[in-house]
Amino acid sequence: MRNLHFLYTLLFGVAVLLFFGLAYPHHLHYQEQFQLFLFDNNYVWDIVKRPGGVADLLGRFCTQFFLYAWVGAAIIAVLLSAVQLLTLRLVVSPLQPPSTGGGRRLDNSSPCGGRLVGAFYGLSFVPSLLLWLFLLDENALLGGVWAVLFTLHVVGMFLHRPVGWLRRSQLVVAIVLLYWLVGPLWVPADGMTLGTHYHRYPTVTPWLLWAASLFVVVVPLAVRACRRWTGAAPFSSLISHLSFLFVAVVMGVLVWKNANMKAERVMGYDFMARYQQWNRILETVNREKPNNQIGVTVQNLALAMHGLLVDHLFDYNQNGLLGLLPDVGTDATSPLPTAEAFYQLGMTSVAQRTVFEAQEAILDFQKSGRCYKRLAQTYLIQGDYAVARKYLAALQKTLFYRAWANETLPLLGDEAAIAKHPEYGRLRQMGYKEDFYFGDHVTADMLERLYFSNTDNRLAFQYLVAYYMLTGDRDGYTKLLQKIQKP
Numbered sequence: 001m002r003n004l005h006f007l008y009t010l011l012f013g014v015a016v017l018l019f020f021g022l023a024y025p026h027h028l029h030y031q032e033q034f035q036l037f038l039f040d041n042n043y044v045w046d047i048v049k050r051p052g053g054v055a056d057l058l059g060r061f062c063t064q065f066f067l068y069a070w071v072g073a074a075i076i077a078v079l080l081s082a083v084q085l086l087t088l089r090l091v092v093s094p095l096q097p098p099s100t101g102g103g104r105r106l107d108n109s110s111p112c113g114g115r116l117v118g119a120f121y122g123l124s125f126v127p128s129l130l131l132w133l134f135l136l137d138e139n140a141l142l143g144g145v146w147a148v149l150f151t152l153h154v155v156g157m158f159l160h161r162p163v164g165w166l167r168r169s170q171l172v173v174a175i176v177l178l179y180w181l182v183g184p185l186w187v188p189a190d191g192m193t194l195g196t197h198y199h200r201y202p203t204v205t206p207w208l209l210w211a212a213s214l215f216v217v218v219v220p221l222a223v224r225a226c227r228r229w230t231g232a233a234p235f236s237s238l239i240s241h242l243s244f245l246f247v248a249v250v251m252g253v254l255v256w257k258n259a260n261m262k263a264e265r266v267m268g269y270d271f272m273a274r275y276q277q278w279n280r281i282l283e284t285v286n287r288e289k290p291n292n293q294i295g296v297t298v299q300n301l302a303l304a305m306h307g308l309l310v311d312h313l314f315d316y317n318q319n320g321l322l323g324l325l326p327d328v329g330t331d332a333t334s335p336l337p338t339a340e341a342f343y344q345l346g347m348t349s350v351a352q353r354t355v356f357e358a359q360e361a362i363l364d365f366q367k368s369g370r371c372y373k374r375l376a377q378t379y380l381i382q383g384d385y386a387v388a389r390k391y392l393a394a395l396q397k398t399l400f401y402r403a404w405a406n407e408t409l410p411l412l413g414d415e416a417a418i419a420k421h422p423e424y425g426r427l428r429q430m431g432y433k434e435d436f437y438f439g440d441h442v443t444a445d446m447l448e449r450l451y452f453s454n455t456d457n458r459l460a461f462q463y464l465v466a467y468y469m470l471t472g473d474r475d476g477y478t479k480l481l482q483k484i485q486k487p
């Protein structure tokens with residue numbers, strides 16, 4: 001029976017792995033890009049000194065691996081499987097802990113203990129299911145899963161302690177220690193003044209996380225309350241199978257109903273733009289015409305990178321100027337694809353400002369590895385090497401951005417090397433040659449100034465013509481052609 005339980009846990013872990021690896025990978029990329037985990041003593045201490053800081057630190061450490069979706073999916077699968085196994089340990093725990101006075105106890109090998117396993121086996125998956133549903137929210141933080149794991153371990157440990165004064169005194173110490181480990185996991189408040197909140201939005205109440213942590217206590221209490229009507233021992237195996245099957249069906253339905261696949265598709269466009277996968281973007285938009293702002297922005301950028309924007313603009317869904325160079329929002333997500341367009345156009349200062357504002361809009365006040373990298377690039381292109389060095393120094397303390405930072409540092413101050421660089425040299429030549437006031441909205445005049453600063457900037461020309469096409473400004477387009485044809 002124990003081998004069968006292990007098989008069910010393995011099947012559950014595989015299901016979690018396949019879901020996040022195949023259906024939800026860009027949610028993992030989204031999580032990674034809004035934190036910057038540093039291997040730095042000050043960074044670590046600033047986190048662990050707060051209640052819940054240990055769970056938060058472990059969550060951030062694991063989240064850095066979400067840069068690679070399958071690695072992140074495997075981490076989540078292992079954590080949720082561990083939650084299920086520790087919960088099962090509570091289900092099969094002795095109904096009474098050992099007594100220092102030699103009191104009666106009921107061990108797991110007794111017939112009643114076996115019946116309890118059969119009747120309550122399916123319940124051991126409920127906390128993991130609740131955490132799975134919690135992680136469907138792209139702003140749910142992985143530290144919450146670690147907090148539940150810590151709670152499970154402490155509860156399971158005390159179920160096996162002998163009853164007596166030593167156990168009670170250890171419980172007091174454990175409560176204090178657990179509060180430092182998991183913070184206000186049990187407190188129905190925003191948690192910001194009490195410790196780690198485990199959700200990126202401070203005003204959002206993580207009900208599913210609280211429900212999962214509460215179940216850690218409910219399980220052993222339910223076992224004790226129902227120990228007299230768990231059924232006959234011969235049926236314990238059948239009941240175990242049925243309980244797992246029931247929970248598996250409920251699990252599949254709830255995950256399918258609550259998964260935000262629309263957001264996953266939008267995050268996919270942002271991910272492809274981040275890594276400049278222009279061919280993949282065009283393949284995707286040819287299968288499914290995006291109708292959201294981020295998707296259309298990325299679509300038009302990919303068309304322009306291939307020199308197809310003007311000729312094929314209206315072969316795809318458009319959202320007016322909001323799909324070309326939309327106004328920068330006040331959130332941390334929507335400005336990033338627009339910043340990518342600014343960057344590729346050679347509008348380096350605008351891209352820099354947009355990325356910086358996006359990073360400052362991260363609601364749990366973390367920094368972003370993606371934003372740090374782009375900020376270092378923009379300052380390098382502008383020749384502000386001191387500030388670029390600051391960002392590169394921070395990235396050197398990371399796991400996955402360190403190699404890039406080490407490769408980029410020698411470029412600082414080396415004008416000849418930058419001029420020869422296929423990206424930085426080109427963008428430096430494509431940028432504005434004179435300063436002017438930049439308002440909140442991109443205008444035809446700004447794009448025209450950019451194009452005539454360097455007429456080899458064909459991307460700027462495409463965006464300028466597309467601007468006239470989307471606004472129906474024939475006069476502006478005619479004047480542009482006249483300027484180009486002048487000797």
